[in-house]
Amino acid sequence: MNKSLFVFFLLICISLTQGFSQSFLINNVHILSMENDQIQLNQSIEVENGKIIQIMPMSQSPKFKGNRVIDGGGFYIYPGLAEFHSHIPVSQNGNTELQEEAMWLYLANGVLRVRGMIGHASHLQLKARIDAGELDGPRLFLSGPSFSGSSVSSPEQAVQMVRDEKAAGYDHLKLHPGLEMDEFLAIAKTAKELGIPFGGHVSLAVGLKASLENGYKSVEHMDGYVEALIPDYSKVLDQAVAGPFTMLLVKEADRSRLPELVDLTLKTGAWMAPTLTLFDRYFGYKPAEEYRNIPEMKYMSAAQVQSWINAKTPYEERGVLTKENVQPYLDFRNELFMILHEAGVPILMTSDSPQVFNVPGFSIHHEIELMSEAGMSNYEILKTGSVNPAKYFGKEGQWGIIKVGASADFVLVKNNPLKDLTTLKEPFMVVMKGKVYDQKELKMQLEKIEQNHKR
Structure with a gap:
């Protein structure tokens, strides 16, 4: 079938059947389950009440009532x-409009699981x-208000x-800079006693x-790896000397110390949330003004975009974000x-959105590009956004995977993502807990958000 005709047929098919039943069958698809790096060709998936209840080859002529x-x-x-x-x-x-817009921005980009890292009661x-x-x-996993100086x-x-945060129902604790050692140890001890995970900045x-x-x-x-490699820690403590995230001292990093830190990371079982795109955009050498009119900024208010420009500009004015300073740090x-x-x-797949020049959903595709570069x-990148988040919260097999018994959370794209990561940018269909969102609906929601922030 011609691809454009298929898309038209798909949209009509979904719109005509939306809401008729809590069960549906998707025929003629190739499945990347993320149980391994193999594609299951020519399959059917049956969904009922939000769960995947059957996966079978098309050749078996699936029976569907x-x-x-x-x-x-x-x-x-x-x-x-x-x-x-x-x-x-x-x-x-x-007013929950910005929250609801962010949720649609994630869904429209195939982002089906989100960990919030600065908490507020309205998030609950x-x-x-x-x-x-x-x-x-x-799916939302929420950190509470942050612990900081x-x-x-x-x-x-x-x-x-x-x-208080555990009792309120938060899933995670977020730590920011400025904590003293005795405060940090008290947080860590109590969090472990209560069984709530914690992490953040060092x-x-x-x-x-x-x-x-x-x-x-x-x-x-x-966070913290550059600082741990600097022989003279007094320089790290002087922000004028160290620069943002110790950027200006990276050439002094003693890489011979790195294997010990990597071993300790493995021994303690810590996870890594790299947010490569945050540093590429916020602390990169590309001028802030060049981000003002990139395509995805139309989904943000003019005031929000200006605030991001204002956040980066002082570093530029002080001469911190030159290519000479930035490139060794990014490398x-x-x-x-x-x-x-x-x-x-x-x-973990992370981009720190909405944060400086990182628009929800869209910034994840930039993160993916940077991970690839x-x-x-491709397979390992996809793991960071699917099975790894499930493992992080002890939910292996429940979501982030396509298998019988798992939640029906998945995305339909044109090409094989193991060979073409750019195909992830254009979902033709998103299924979240068994609810189907076709491309027409996703585009309509994006258009609404754009109109809300018309310049």
């Missing part, structure tokens, strides 16, 4: 992507609405903050080694990323 059959047109199905370092918008005086309400089926969106005043207060007074040894579940931005981050990955440290294989 329902009335909703979708022709997959020979396209490919995979379990979708993740954004496991997100800053979910906060509702403003009960958002998650409850999605879980109840009242609102469309990906400004929010933590003593070990005792930090302990109570951990207890405070300078704590250091990478103590963070790992005391239970960091995830190291955000691969080191790519090198570190691949050393950790090849050593077996598990990686660094040397990671």
Whole structure:
């Protein structure tokens, strides 16, 4: 079938059958289950009540009693992507529009699982609405309000903050810089007692080694590794000398120390959230103004885009973000990323959106490009957004994979993603907990968001 005719047929087929039944059958698809790196050709998938109940070859003439059959047109199905370092918008005086827009931006880009890393009470309400089926969106895993030098005043207060966040129903704790060692140790001890994972930035007074040894579940931005390699730590403590994320000292890093840090990372079981795109865009040498009108910025308000430009411009004005300063730092981050990955440290798909020039959903595709450029294989990249997030929260086999019994969370794309990562940018269909979103619906939601922020 001609591809354009197939797309038209697919949209008509879905729209006519939407809502008729909680069960449906998708025929004529090739499946990348993520149980391994093999493609299952010419398959059918049956979904009922949000679960995958049957996968079988087309040659077996699948029996289906329902009335909703979708022709997959020979396209490919995979379990979708993740954004496991997100800053979910906060509702403003009960206005949840920006939150709801972010959820659609994720879905429209095939991002089906999101870990929020700066918490707010309105996020718990958002998650409850999605879980109840009242609102469309990906799976949410929420960190509470962050622990930092400004929010933590003593070990005792930090302990109570951990207890309060656990009781409120957050899934994770986020640590920011500025914590003293006694405060950090109190947070770590209490979090382990209560069984809530924690991670984030590495405070300078704590250091990478103590963070790992005391239970960091995830190291955000691969934070703390450069600092741990600098022989003269007094330079690290001087931000004027070190620059953002110790960028200006990377040439002084003693790489002979790196194997010990990698071994410690493996020994302690820490995960890595690299956010390569954050550093490429926020701390890269491309001028801030050049990002103002890139295509995905039309989904952000003019005020938001301007605030991102304002965040980067001071570094440019101080002469920090020259190519001479930036390129060695980005090269080191790519090198570190691949050393950790090849050593077996598990990686999470993360882009830090919406953060400086990283638009929800769209920024994940830029992250994917950077992971590929660094040397990671397509299959391993896809793992960081599917099976790895499930493992992170102890949900292996429940989602992030295409198998009988798993949640029906998957995305239909034109080409084989093991050979073509760009195909991930154009989902033809998204299925989230068994609910079908066709390309027409996804585009309509994107158009609404664009109109909301018309310049």
